[in-house]
Amino acid sequence: MGLLALLRKLHSSPTHEMRILLLGLDNAGKTTLLKQLASEDVSFVTPTIGFNVKSVQSKGFKLNVWDIGGQREIRPYWRNYFENTDVLIYVIDSTDEKRFLETSQELYNLLEEDKLANVPLFIFANKQDLVAATNVGDIAERLKLCNIRERQWQIQPCSALTGAGIQEGMEWLCKNMAIKKKKK
Amino acid sequence: MKLKRFLLRYYPPGIILEYEQGGKVKRKCIDLLQLQKDTNIEIVLGEIAAREPLISPHRLDQVRALIAKLRERLEPDYKKFSLFKIMKAHLLPLTNLAFNKPGSQFITGSYDRTCKVWDTSTGEEIHTLEGHGNVVYTISFNNPYGDKIATGSFDKTCKLWSAATGKCMFTLKGHTGEVVSVGFHPTSSTVSTGSMDTTAKLWNATTGEELCTLIGHTGEIITLSYNTDGTQLLTGSFDHTVSIWDTETGKKLMGLDEHTEEISSAQFNFTGDMVATGSLDKTCNLWDIRTGKVIANLANHEDEVLDVSFDWAGAKLVTASSDTTGYIYDVRSREPLYRLEGHNGEVSKAMFNPQGTRILTTSSDKSARVWDVNSGLCTQILEGHTDDIFSCAFNYDGDMIITGSKDNTCRLWRHHV
Numbered sequence: 001m002g003l004l005a006l007l008r009k010l011h012s013s014p015t016h017e018m019r020i021l022l023l024g025l026d027n028a029g030k031t032t033l034l035k036q037l038a039s040e041d042v043s044f045v046t047p048t049i050g051f052n053v054k055s056v057q058s059k060g061f062k063l064n065v066w067d068i069g070g071q072r073e074i075r076p077y078w079r080n081y082f083e084n085t086d087v088l089i090y091v092i093d094s095t096d097e098k099r100f101l102e103t104s105q106e107l108y109n110l111l112e113e114d115k116l117a118n119v120p121l122f123i124f125a126n127k128q129d130l131v132a133a134t135n136v137g138d139i140a141e142r143l144k145l146c147n148i149r150e151r152q153w154q155i156q157p158c159s160a161l162t163g164a165g166i167q168e169g170m171e172w173l174c175k176n177m178a179i180k181k182k183k184k
Numbered sequence: 185m186k187l188k189r190f191l192l193r194y195y196p197p198g199i200i201l202e203y204e205q206g207g208k209v210k211r212k213c214i215d216l217l218q219l220q221k222d223t224n225i226e227i228v229l230g231e232i233a234a235r236e237p238l239i240s241p242h243r244l245d246q247v248r249a250l251i252a253k254l255r256e257r258l259e260p261d262y263k264k265f266s267l268f269k270i271m272k273a274h275l276l277p278l279t280n281l282a283f284n285k286p287g288s289q290f291i292t293g294s295y296d297r298t299c300k301v302w303d304t305s306t307g308e309e310i311h312t313l314e315g316h317g318n319v320v321y322t323i324s325f326n327n328p329y330g331d332k333i334a335t336g337s338f339d340k341t342c343k344l345w346s347a348a349t350g351k352c353m354f355t356l357k358g359h360t361g362e363v364v365s366v367g368f369h370p371t372s373s374t375v376s377t378g379s380m381d382t383t384a385k386l387w388n389a390t391t392g393e394e395l396c397t398l399i400g401h402t403g404e405i406i407t408l409s410y411n412t413d414g415t416q417l418l419t420g421s422f423d424h425t426v427s428i429w430d431t432e433t434g435k436k437l438m439g440l441d442e443h444t445e446e447i448s449s450a451q452f453n454f455t456g457d458m459v460a461t462g463s464l465d466k467t468c469n470l471w472d473i474r475t476g477k478v479i480a481n482l483a484n485h486e487d488e489v490l491d492v493s494f495d496w497a498g499a500k501l502v503t504a505s506s507d508t509t510g511y512i513y514d515v516r517s518r519e520p521l522y523r524l525e526g527h528n529g530e531v532s533k534a535m536f537n538p539q540g541t542r543i544l545t546t547s548s549d550k551s552a553r554v555w556d557v558n559s560g561l562c563t564q565i566l567e568g569h570t571d572d573i574f575s576c577a578f579n580y581d582g583d584m585i586i587t588g589s590k591d592n593t594c595r596l597w598r599h600h601v
Contacts, residue, residue: 001548002532003279003321003574004448004490007364007406008422010338011380049592050277050295050571077276080295080318080338 001053009053009064011084017062018177019084023110024091025103026070029126032160033091034067037170042161047071051081059174065089075106082115087122087173092143094125094133094157104143111148121153122173124166129159152176187238190250195538195580196454196497197254199247201238212238216251217454217497221258225251258539264564265554265585265597269307273300278588279321280575284330287579289347290586291333292594293320299335301350304584307596311350315343318362326368326375332389334375336363342377344392354392358385365407369431370414376431378405384419386434396434400427407449411456418459420450426461428473438476442469449491453498453515460501462489468503470518480518484511487530495536500557502543504534510545512560522560526553533575537582544585546573552587566597 012019022030031052035042038054048069056063066081068074088110092103110116123145125136136157140146145155154172158165188209191200197216202209214232229248233239239247276295283290289310293299299313299320313320318338325347326332332353333345342356342363361381368375368389375389384398384405403423410417416437417429426440426447445465452459458479459471468489470480487507494501494515501513502524510524510531524534529548536543536557543555552566552573571591578585583599 001572002490002530002546004406004532007380007404008446010362011404050590074276077296080297083338 006053009055009066012062012064012086016060017064018086020063020065020087020089020173021081021085022065022067022089022091023078023106024070025093025096025099025106026072027096028070028091028093028103029124029160030067030070030091033089033124033126033158033166034065036160036163036166037063037065049074058170061174061177063170078110079113079115082113085116085119086177088116088119089122089124089173091124091126091160092139093127094135094139095127095130097134100134100139100142107143111151118151120173120176121148121151122169123153123155124160124169125155125157126160128157129162129164185238187240187243190246192250192254194254194257195540197258199232199250199254201236203238215455216254217499219251219255219258221255223255225255258541263583263599265566266600267566267568268584268596268598270568271302271307271309271594271596272592273302273588273594274298274592277571277590277592278574278594279319280323281577281586281588281594282323282325283577283579283584283586284325284347285328285580286330287581287584289325289330290577290579291323291325292588293323293335294592295319297337297339299323299333299345301333301347304579304596313343313345313350313352315352315355316341321362321364322366324366324368324375326372326389329372332368332372334366334368334377334389336366336377338362340379340381342366342375342387344375344389356385356387356392356394358394358397359383361404365405367408367410367417369410370412374431376408376410376417378408378419380404380406382421382423384408384417384429386417386431398427398429398434398436400436400439401425403446407447409451411452412454413456416452416456418450418452420447420461422446424463424465426450426459426471428459438473440469440471440473440476440478442478442481443467445488448489449493451492451494453494454496455498458498458515460492460494462492462503464488466505468492468501468513470501470515482511482513482518482520484520484523485509490530491533491535493535495540495557496538497540500536500540502534502536504531504545506530508547508549510534510543510555512543512555512557524553524555524560524562526562526565527551529572532573535576535578537578538580539582542578542582544576544578546576546587548572550589552576552585554585566595568595569593 274294365378
């Protein structure tokens with residue numbers, strides 16, 4: 001991928017492309033999720049210091065998925081990628097209970113951003129394959145997701161490592177996007 | 185008319201005559217674009233003497249020495265490059281980079297919203313240009329002067345900075361999309377910006393005032409460049425076309441519309457009578473801009489053409505492609521000379537050194553490669569980056585290379601001393 005490819009993925013064509021932003025704290029599993037979506041080997045994933053971007057075909061859509069590094073010092077740069085976002089996917093490490101507060105603060109900061117106003121939110125409660133994982137209902141409650149009223153949202157349990165739950169998530173996403181794109 | 189003095193231009197070779205006429209000092213240039221390392225000096229000298237009335241017989245010895253000096257500077261240099269320094273340049277991936285003309289400084293842009301100015305001899309950071317609200321994507325020195333820097337950002341503005349102090353002089357506001365290409369007029373009087381909003385704009389580089397908007401493209405403008413004398417500006421767009429504009433009036437002079445996919449790269453040759461364009465339609469076109477017609481459709485690549493570049497004299501052309509190769513073409517015969525094979529990923533950039541003896545390519549295989557123009561063979565692989573290389577540059581003397589990567593670092597490579 002060169003710089004030109006990045007420019008091409010900056011704006012999606014209105015009818016059959018989607019720009020998807022993948023955010024979440026460090027170690028949430030965003031890059032593993034991205035690789036799983038692209039059917040790539042997920043056994044070696046290192047912390048992202050920057051971003052990864054891949055194009056995935058799904059249900060007649062070309063999904064340009066941007067995975068942005070989640071470490072604290074680079075979170076201020078998430079704003080670089082907000083423009084033209086069709087869907088925000090927020091990834092949570094369901095086993096990292098200590099940081100549920102931190103991840104919910106970051107999420108609510110995002111929801112207040114003008115450039116993400118009305119952008120549908122899809123939350124993956126990741127690492128559900130691990131015993132220590134908190135279940136989706138509890139996470140929704142801890143993050144007070146029911147307070148989100150101004151946009152469409154959905155939470156989905158998954159394991160980026162095994163791939164469980166991801167396809168279901170993407171189907172929901174494409175179905176809802178198809179409706180939205182038709183309305184435009 | 186009275187000849188006052190000679191000035192030399194090494195790349196491409198030329199002798200500039202400074203003379204007095206009617207009390208005014210004027211300049212004219214004798215271009216020696218055909219000069220090669222084995223060219224017979226006496227023949228060139230004879231041609232100049234016959235053609236140029238300013239050069240009287242008693243000047244011939246002097247001119248002979250100048251030609252010899254120019255020829256000497258074209259000698260291919262077989263030294264290898266070695267890594268001089270790794271600069272942990274930025275917090276986030278780099279975008280583009282550029283040298284000033286003397287090569288004493290270079291600049292890097294980044295996703296971390298800054299542009300940094302570096303001292304080439306030490307690899308130390310001189311300034312961090314802070315102020316943009318989003319990715320600094322495109323950057324340029326006002327070469328040959330090198331006292332100003334222009335930065336174009338995803339925040340939809342362009343900023344002009346003093347290279348000496350690192351202070352922002354002007355913020356050029358007006359575009360409604362990301363600014364992704366920027367260029368200084370050869371005299372540094374104006375600066376042009378190309379944007380994802382499908383327009384280009386010309387600005388006064390001294391006052392920051394907007395001069396005009398170039399409207400006509402229907403897709404994002406992703407590349408722009410001036411011809412050698414600065415009378416025309418070339419813009420390439422995702423709308424599959426390339427346009428040529430009069431820089432004085434802002435009027436569109438010509439639209440070049442034959443490609444069937446997005447333009448990736450476009451460039452004038454040195455004499456400004458030809459344009460080369462690369463497209464995602466897998467081909468490269470050579471255009472005669474006196475007629476606006478394609479004179480050659482170079483269709484050797486098997487996948488998207490991502491970059492095209494003339495050598496400094498305009499005799500050869502290099503292309504880079506997603507098919508992992510490059511091609512060197514002879515511009516006059518329009519025939520491919522060599523296929524550059526070796527990269528293991530798409531080749532995103534290809535450029536000549538100013539001497540025209542080497543080509544530098546970068547690839548998503550994390551390496552940059554140096555190629556011998558006269559054999560098409562890879563002479564060196566520059567390895568070490570841990571992610572895609574996005575950009576690269578030669579300095580004017582051709583003995584230094586910088587590479588900028590998605591791995592947040594840039595690397596400075598120098599000839600073995």
